[in-house]
Amino acid sequence: MTDTAWIYTLFPVVAAIIGAAVAVNFRPGPNLVSAIQHFAAGVVFAAAAGEILPDVMQRGSPWATAVGGAIGVAVMLSVKQLERWATGPAGLLAAVAIDMLIDGLVLGIGFAAGPKVGLLLTIALTLEVLFLGLTVANELGETVRSRTRIVGITAALVLLLPIGALLGNPVAALPDPVVTGFFAFGLVALLYLVTEELLIEAHETPDRPWVTAMFFAGFLALLLLGEAIG
Structure with a gap:
């Protein structure tokens, strides 16, 4: 990852800090939160289907794909179980920290696939x-009264993202089958992020057509951006 590419990983960090500052x-x-979740889910899904999936399929290494995919399923289900066990602010922060590290790792893998993939993943994860x-x-606001402290804790957590990247x-630089496994x-x-986190939480509010349409708006927006970049 070049220095310029590493700088891209700071955009999600800044976005999280802005989100925390707005929330406090x-x-x-x-409805607004659900719309944001739908839009983000569409963008992330487009990044996965349009950039990572074709790269995995073109490499023609089914065993590496199977092993990497199986490890991915095991890791993400383990994270889901941890989130179920987590109680109180400490449990929440631990689960979010692991999520950030994994998201950063995925971003680093994206830049390993190429600058375009890395850029589009940066937009999706931002x-x-x-x-x-x-x-x-919002969660910390129930127990932590200092707004500055809430934003500071959030900032510290999302710094794990560039570390993961x-x-x-x-x-x-790894052998091609290993690279394929990482991409898988x-x-x-x-895909776990879309199906098991963003969309599930987005549907906790009553469905509205314009909110649901935000998923497809995000999906199309990233596809069009990818076409524009070439």
């Missing part, structure tokens, strides 16, 4: 992490 001063309504900042700040950067892992992680 203004609590967004459930929207996801923006929502995460809102969520963490740096860990994922050396993937490009990243694909599973992104």
